[in-house]
Amino acid sequence: MLELIVISTLNGVLFGMLLFLMASGLTVIFSMLGVLNFAHASFYMLGAFFGFQISRWFGFWPALVIAPLLAGAIGAAVERYGLRRVHKNGHVAELLFTFGLAFAIEEVVQIIWGKSPVDFRIPPSLDFPAFTIFSTNYPAYKMFMLLVSIVIFAALLITLKKTRIGLIVQAALTHPHMVGHLGHNVGRIFRLVFGVGTALAAVAGVIAGPALVTQANMAGLLGPILFVVVVVGGLGSLPGAFVASLLIGLVQTFAVSMNGSLSGAFGPLSPDYAATWLADIWNVTIAQIAPIMPYVLLVLILIFRPMGLLGTRDT
């Protein structure tokens, strides 16, 4: 039992940190532009595919650097030449723009790399068990993923809290108009934030690509959960996104390892109801409903705490 808890915690934290890499960019973009970037997870996918391609040519380590830069550049270009023009037509147009962009990116990726998964391998230098805990091996690559996420989290926090640019970004989060009136180039800040945000998503893509599966629908699999993280954590709140990412990572991983069901708690259902819909609900285990847990959380948060766990604005 202890073994299960330790391993599940490790897995949960890892998944949570991966979510955070993406959610951090999304939540900042969200609160600056006031628009949910539906294409955010697509940059995660782009990162994975760029990473795959570049690692074929130059190896994994250059890919880890080049792929996010490339994706970030594309992100910045999208903000400069796409979003900013659409912005004039209001939020709905922006929303539809990112929505369409997500499909366009997926389609382009399918045209270039095909529809089936590509063979993105873990680099041999990281392909060994890092340590053995209760006779279960824990892969070194996963520890590497965890490390990268933590380093980026720390770097992000220091940049935001200790540097001038971080100060302006923080100000733009809560008072975008005021920052503009003070003479800062808000447009450039937006472009920078958009670029960095998408680059972070791409980092997540490069490191998750070999561990999970690099395929054209990977954005679709993770995208919805990202929105849950942003809403649960609270709009524009980085610590909120961090807490929510870890929470959702842990909830999903632990839910899988639980077998409890209503029939387990209250005994088997009376045979009279055995053939009805009640029997399905009665016998379903927590593990089976693990994938919908984040969405249940989303609904509950929206009802009871609309500004999110650590959010301050309730828009």
Next chain:
Amino acid sequence: MRKLIMAAAIALPVFGTAAIAQETVKIAYIDPLSGGGASIGEIGLKTFQFLAEELNAKGGVLGKKVEIVAFDNKTNPQESLIQAQKAIDQGIRILTQGNGSSVAGALTDFVSKYNERNPGKEVLYFNYAAVDPVLTNEKCNFWHFRWDANSDIKMEALTNYMKTAPAIKNVYLINQDYSFGQSVRTAAKAMLGAKRPDIKIVGDELHPLLKITDFAPYIAKIKASGADTVVTGNWGQDFALLLKASADAGLKLNWYTYYAGGTGGPTAIKQANLNHQVFQVGEGIPNLDNKPSQEFEKALRAKYDFSLFYPRAVNQMRMLAAAADKAKSIDPVKVALALEGMEFDVFNGGKGNMRKDDHQFFQPIYISSLGERSEKEPFDEEKTGWGWKLIAKIEPAQTMLPTTCKMERPK
């Protein structure tokens, strides 16, 4: 570039419909070519194309060229019906599908309703891999033919072998959460309970179909349960990733599977170093002592970089040709009537029989394990150096489970 795309966009549909329907026998291949099922769907497509070429080299079906037309259903039942309609609109009269009993259930209903409403324009549904028993029981119909042994037949064979392995004490079931996975789990529980009441089922897991990319949490749970054996019907990515996670965790136990040979499976098994610890039940393996099938395997491998995962597809395509010859027609109704009760020398040797009562094909079933090879096993899998070794052969007579099908035939 834009002009080229425009031209292609206009030209493609024109070419598609312009192909002359009379000159070719078209078969619509409706299976996943994108998403989680794509890795296995693409191999199926290439296998069928290879088989069509084989038939064409021998003069085709009744002198007509056979052509496989691919439709991507994304492993989604609704999408499959749209694709099926598209195929029918192109004049295709034979549909084939295999991946996902959820898809098969929708498709068989669709075909049966379509044929009821469109007499004279019937279409056939050849199912090469969807093994939910209901398809040839409660949901059976005249238009559906299944070449793969259904899930209960496979479990019957598998448990007959497991019965003889005293080392099995604690069994963990992990399956995909849809009709097929649920039928595997139900059959496993019932049959193990009857044949080996001393075996304890220590876990019974259902997970979402083709959506999970990291099975580490499930592996941790299997580990914690103290199981010595896992029984799983997982296929495609769901099997390869499950084994990959198990290799990462260093989990060592015996696996009894339906589809360990699918894309990525053998690689993951080698990586986990499970030498002859992963068993598979199926209608054939490359390393059977049977000359024609070994020749075929060589030819397939010379052309593609995968091994034959669907011996049943070979039977299906060859029997289609035989049935058309027998009926002297490619009219779907006549072909279907010719297929009913047909005896056939199956690809891997021995006799098979398309049971008239439910259109379930019965054939010898083999249990094999993957690992190091001797001289008797010439073929390896996915360049791992490991190959399938024959463990047991089960004759068709031993797998003849009864059916509840009450088939209505066209008058």
